[in-house]
Structures are given as C-alpha cells and as structure tokens.
Amino acid sequence: MAVRVFVAGGTGALGRRLVPQLVARGHQVTATTTSAAKRALLEKLGAEAVVMDGLDAISVGEAVAQARPDAIVHEMTAISGKPDMRHPDRFFSTTNRLRIEGTDHLLAAAEATGVPHVVVQSFAQSFGPGAGLLTDEDPMDPGTATMARRLSAGVMHIQDVVPEAGGTVLRYGGFYGPGASDDVVEFVRKRKFPLVGEGTGWNSWVHLDDAASATVLAVEKQARGVFNIVDDEPAQVREWLPYLAACAGAKRPMRVPKWLAKLLAGEFAVTLMTEGRGFSNAKAKRELGWQLRYPSWRQGFKEELA
Template sequence: MAVRVFVAGGAGMVGRRLVPQLVARGHQVTATTTSEAKLAMLAHLGADGVVMDGLDAMSVNAAVAAARPDVIVHQMTAISPAHSGKPDPKHMDRWFLPTTRLRTEGTDHLLAAARAGGVPHFVAQGFAHWNGSRAGGWVTTEEDPLDLHEGTAAHKLLAALRYLEEAVGRADGVVLRYGGFYGPGATDDALALVRKRQFPIVGNGTGYGSWVHVDDAASATVLAVEQKARGVFNIVDDEPAPASEWLPHLARCAGAKPPMRLPKWLVRLLAGEVMVTIMTEGRGFSNAKAKRELGWQPRYPSWRQGFQEGLA
C-alpha cells in the first residue's frame, strides 16, 4: 500500500538513493534539504522538495505539518565538508558536532512534530560500523550494547547515537544501524587517502568493521517503511572483516598501491586514540535479524564484491 513518506535529509547521501526507490514503489515522498539549490535535484528524483532546518523546531514542525506524512524517515546528518569542515579523526567531537546535534536536537524536533501531527511511524538512521561492544567477540548483534568509547573524542557522537536509539524506541519506531557506507559519493574521501597511501593499516589491523553499499541501505529502509518495523536492526553486509583484509582489497579496487603499515604509537600521535582503537579493536555486526525479520537481502552481500562493482 502506498504511503506518504517524509524523508528528513532527503538530499543527503542515503536520501538520494532512498527517494527513487520509494517513488518506484508508488509512495508519495516529501524530501527535505537545507539548500534551495538542491530542490531541483529532489524534484528530478520524484520527490516534493522542501527547505528545512533540522535544528529549528518551528521549521521542522511546519514542514511535517504541511506534508501530512504516514511515516517520517530521519536521515539528517552533516558529515560533508560543506557542513563539518575537513575530516579530523583526532578531534571527532568537533568534526561530528553538527551531526551530533542533528541526532539529539534534530531527533527531538522530528519526534515532536510526529506527535503533533499524529504520524504513526518513525524510522531513523543509526550506525554499526566499528562501534560494537568490545566485551565479547569480534561480531556483535542487536542484543549487544554499543561501545560508547568513554573518555575519548568519539564519546559525544556515540552517546548521541544511544540517545537517538532510546528516543526512537520510546516512540515505538525503528532504528536502522547502517554499516560503513560505500558507493556513489560515499567513499570519495577515503579513496583519495588510499590512493595517496595515507590510509594505513594500524598495527596488525585486527579491528573489525562492517560495510554496506548505499543502495542496500536504501533498500532496507524501504522495507522498514513498508513493514512498519519496530526496534533496532543492523543493516550491514554478510562479512564483517578486519582492516588487514578489507583495506588492501579496497586499495586494489581503487588501483592504488598496498596500504602502508604503521605502528600504533605513531598513528596515536598523528590521528588520535580513537583511530588506533577502530583499526585494532573495532567490532563488526551481524545482519541476521534484518535478513530474518525484514526479509532483507543485500545486493552486495560482501564488500569483496561490492568494492569491485559498487564504488562507481
């Protein structure tokens, strides 16, 4: 059954892949952007575009009220250099501050607008790349806690994700924890570093990560919308893997030389403690629940195939 879908952040990386999939399924889509210059692009994708400031409660309430949606999909982030500046892994708290605010204040504004408008379903973007609990094995499930990396520069952004999950859970919505994105527009910065041999394997590269192509993330979101899913789902591919495996493969697919290997102490000095932890102690995620309960089947079940075919 076709529904009215309000995609907050519809001009973003996932939104640009999600909107056409929703439209192709017959849904009526309203998609937001912070820039009037992107309204034409949203129209081309098949959506009714609207300019909205996710950090302004009045702007959010007005946009949602005008759209009268059946479901709100929260895809608002501000990770691009235009919003957050040059990537700065050593100071993640500063680098991700705009996105942290969108995942706290922005989530509150969207949920308040949903309550005011009687919107019955809420879908939000979460994160499941390297931040699984380090208390257990290398692969974690939705039953395991997220690692908040207390005392590090990553704590505020990870605490914001927990805040989002708890707020959406209280509203009986669903959080889709997307893995590390790759695909059109998703890995440009990383590929540039790989080609310059500035993305090294740290120590033995034992830290695990989980990946997902942006189109697969979008397809899972369509299923969550149509099935009125509740709870938390890891939206990742079938093969969580250590950096020592996926990073050299990424370099080969990018036509680059093999990545250098650097000791932990040097990377700690250059890029900070969080990057060392990610590359040596990170935990990946299982997608079994999403496949079982949503019936989701990623087009790219492994980053091995996906990096080769899905980076263009």
C-alpha cells in the same frame, strides 16, 4: 500499499538513493534539504522538496504538519568534505546535534501530528569488549576512549529514545558507493590511510543501494525496534583495507605502530583501526525479507570503487 513518506535529509548520500526507491514503489515522498539550491535535485528524484532546518523545532514541526506523512524517515547528517581525524569532534559536531536535537524534534512533530511510524538512521559501531557478532538486541558500547565516547553521543541518544517512542532504529554499516566513499578511496590511493598496528578492529559495511532498500522495507512493513543494516561479511581492517587498495589500483597501505598513529592522527583513528565489533544482519533478513545486491564488501568494492 502506497503511503506518504517524509524523508528528512533527502540530499545526503543515502537520501539520494532512498528517495528514488520509494518513488519507484509508488510512495508519495516529501524530502527535505537545508538549501533552496537543492530543491531541484529532490524534484528531479521525484519528491516534493521542502527546505527545513533539522535543528529548529519550529521548522521541523511546520514541515511535518504540512506534509501530513504516514511515516517519517530521519536521514539527516552534516558529513561533508574531507574527514578531519585529528579533530573528529569538530567534524561530527553538527551530525551529533542532528542525531540528538534533530531526532527529538522529529519525534515531537510525529507525536503532535499523529504520524504513526518514525524510522531513524543510526550507525553500527561499538567498541566494547567481547567476541562474536553483535545482534540487534545488543546495545552499542562506546568503549572507554574519550573521543569515541564523545562521538557516540548521537547514536547513544537514538538508542535510548527512539525505541521508547515506538520508532525504528536502523543501525547502518559503513556506507560505500557513489558519494559515500570517495574521500576514503582518495586517501588510500595517496597512501594516506595506513594500517594501524595489527588492524584488528572490525567493521561492518553496506552499499548505499542496499541500505536504501532495507529502509524502504522498514517503512512498508512498519517494522519496529532495532535492525542492523549491514552486509553478510564483517571484516577486520587488516583484511578489507589492502583489498580496497587493490581494487582502487593503489599500492598496499603502509603499516604504522599505534603510538605513532596516535601522535599523527589522534586517539580516535587508532580506536577505529584497532578496536570495534562486527554486526549480524540476521534479523533484517528474517523480518524484513531483505535481500542484498552486494552481500559482501568484496563484491561491492570491486564493482563500485575500482
């Protein structure tokens, strides 16, 4: 059944893949951007374009009220430009605000206008101790490192407030694909992305198109609760990073000890490379009927990033 969908953040890397999939399945889409210059892009993708400031409660409330959607999808981030691993708190500060304040504004607008379903983007990253894959019922743990805890504030807020409001949390894996992984590939090709320590940190990946298709299913099935939107093969950095380099035609990444990496790139870079848990996608496949085009990053990296 076709519904009216309000996509907050329609011009981001995922929004640009999500909007066309929703339109192709017959849904009426209103999508937002912070820039009037990007309205034409959203219209080209098939959406009605709206300029909205996700950090302004009035702007959000008016946009949602005018669209009268059946579902809201929160895909707002402010991740652009080359990552600053020395100062990640600065790089992710606006995104954290969008995950906290922006989420609260959208939930309030949904309640005020009677929107029955809200889907919110989160991130599958957890640094707590333990072994095995994290399920959708397992809470994410920011770990003990100061910077990791600071950067996790947004996803921790989403974890707390969205399920309580009856919404849906999609914990996406690391995105790759057009517009999502270009900077990483460039760093790898220039040998500026070394393997830190033993590279024992785990990552779960997902191609943008697979993330978008899971989001469409969450909307259509009015799914509730938390879902891990990741591929079938979580991997340690020491496994996926050399493979990515080979796919990109780059030399094998250099290896640096943790103490040196901490001096050069900061605490958070070391945490990313040496800690972290993998995530299970069993619930999304079972309850959403999700089928991945790229079940493994191995296939996806080879086809998309070479």
